[in-house]
Amino acid sequence: MNITAILYAVGLLGGMGILAGMLLTFADSKFSVPVDEREARVREAVSGANCGVCGYPGCDAFAAAVVRGEAPITGCIPGGARTIEALSEIMGLNAEGKEPMTARVLCLGNNDTVKPRYEYTGYKSCRLASQLSGSPKKCYVACLGQGDCVRACKFDAIRIVNGLAVIDEKKCTACEQCVLVCPHNVIKMQPLSATVLVRCRNTQPARGSREACLAACIACKRCEKACQYDAIHVQNNCAIIDVAKCTRCGDCVAVCPSKCIIMT
């Protein structure tokens, strides 16, 4: 065996390696782009659902925007208080805690209460049903029960029970995706603390709304009289609760003849 040949080979390759290493080290320091390591930590802390409620295309873009200081650290609503806490720690900012919100279905029109106008036998899509001759249900603002919100929800918080969407408030992260897809705008965002709610949006006069649905607000104003805090009023044939004044005493719930005021 020729020992010099081996030494040559080792020396040559080793030399080339050292040279290339020096070149790369030089290039790395010369052309380096400053990377904010906080971005990765922010990305870890946000919800990771890519829901888009922050207004950015996905969690990566939101994390980058937070680090650049463009997006507020309260932007990730599905992450909740924990994410905001984590982000304020990473970014060294103090965040005002946001009032926790939840989506609520303002309708009680299930298969037993609201009357059908016609039998909808098409594909399961609320949007499609809402475009065919007004609405398959007699009430024009009723939940259509075809499950567009169920498909939109990334947190498995909505189910259709007897033709009516029901939201699990424990699972709801207030990402608003269901609010956006509902063609009848039945789902609204509400503070989690507002537990007394008028679950009807029918603005027809009493006769029309009662004809359409057994659980409709008939604007009888009994809740208005029962309320000691001036918190509930009938406007445009439908009762509305002023969240700021409501003390959740439940007097209106007790007197409502169509049981459309619900305390959760």
Added chain:
Amino acid sequence: MRKFTFGGGIHPLSDMHEGKAETRGREVIAFAPDQVVIPMDMHLGAPSVPTVAKGDTVLLGQVIATPTGARGIPVHASVSGTVSDVGMRQLVGRAPSMCVVIDNDHRDEWVKLTPLGTVETAPADQIIPAIQQAGICGLGGACFPTHAKMTIPEGKVVDTLIINGAECETFLTADFRLMLETPDRVVQGTRLAMRGMNVPRAIIAIEDNKPEAIDTMREAIKGQSGIELAVMKTKYPQGGEKYLISSLLKREVPSGGLPLDAHVVVLNVGTAAVISDAILDGKPLTTRIVTVTGAVKTPSNLRVRIGTSIQDAVAFCGGYTEPPARIFFGGSMSGIAVPDDTMPITKANNGVVALTEKQAVLYEESPCIRCGRCVRACPARLNPFQLKAVLDVNDDLVEAERLHIAECCVCGACSYVCPARRTLSSTIKAARDVIAARRMAR
């Protein structure tokens, strides 16, 4: 002979899905019901305003509503009798429509417009206003007011008028029977429209599955200078305005544009026939030909009064053979399902198709296998599978708009060919209408 066609499109199975055989040989029968419900918003544009009240006596052809806006058209009573109701009713549209209900006294006393003379003597500048006065809108289905279509804006040039006798939609033979029975009416209407718009050339376009109509029309246009006959390959949706122009003239209507931008105006053969009725006889638009077919005892072509309910028309055809699972206005490809059979037949409806339980079956959707058949079938050259994906996964309307969802003509070709039974057409249509409504609101 050269046959014209366009890219994309489908061939509905002639024995199973085309459904034209039942009514091909049925002569058009006139029929007047005991009551008509006439909506005020049959045409595209602002609804007309009723000028009659409950209890009024009206004559056949009397104006019962005046137009609003430049595009508006008046509405005429389609029967003589007593107005029994004026009020809002929920029809097939999204919102309730104002309707005038008239009880028919079966006397058919006419109030006519003043005829303008013959085809050659009618003053050219009065033809378009007369068409508006007669309440004429496109009878092909979209119901765009015809006078507005024919009024060529300043700076635009129109060199060709296309008379659309393609009737590519499944189940329908109304236009076919019209061309077979009254070819002269179509030719007269064509000539009047040419004179009204001052267009030198007209093409009557017919698909090659209607050889009788082609022969009859060829006979009728003999000696007429400037009117040609074009035979097109049978393919759905050959009768779509944009695809018709691309077939015949190899011109493209720009995205978001009108046929006017391709220097063309397209009228349906039915529209041409009623133009001649209005101008030569002074008869406003009060009837139309409708194919009533499917699960009915005697499938027929009826000349019904505007506002006749589906159940009256079906009863005249002998009733249903079995309780229908689904009823369509229009053919089975692009028709609109109706909630029940009390809906009135309007100026826009060229067919009533009742499907049986077996025919109306809905298939379970399965995942897209990326075969690309919908892409090849789409006459608008969209990617239906991609649109469906962005709508299903995130309901991303912005992305759908970027993928030109507005170009979809809801022909249903993608859904027809999809081996995975994906609900392409209905999903895209629903989203397209939401986007259009939002854009209007903006």
